[in-house]
Amino acid sequence: MYRGQKSGDSVPAATEADEADEAAALAAAERGFALWSKTPAWERAAVLRRAADLLRARNETYAFLMSGETGKPLLEARGEVNASAPKQRSGCDSRLWRIAWAPVFRGV
Secondary structure, eight states: OEEOTTTOOEEOOOOOOOHHHHHHHHHHHHHHHHHHHHSOHHHHHHHHHHHHHHHHHTHHHHHHHHHHHHOOOHHHHHHHHHHHHHHHHHHHHHHHHHHHHHHHHHTO
């Protein structure tokens, strides 16, 4: 734990990792990438949209952590977290649009 810049309250900190932890994390990431890259774009977009929905639903938790860690006012942190969810959803939608219309633009 460490102390937040603004309040001095305890803020959870990441733990130290050793080489075995790093190797395990890398292996897990490689397995995840292999599965994720085989997942159709529509399903990946659904997962990312759900993540955006959860981010918005848990806005207060993330805002509190951001505020405590950085010293940013809570109101500003709420706005920042709340603004990120629509951007994530919009990114998913625009990528899907390009995927859906790519054959048309290529003349296929």
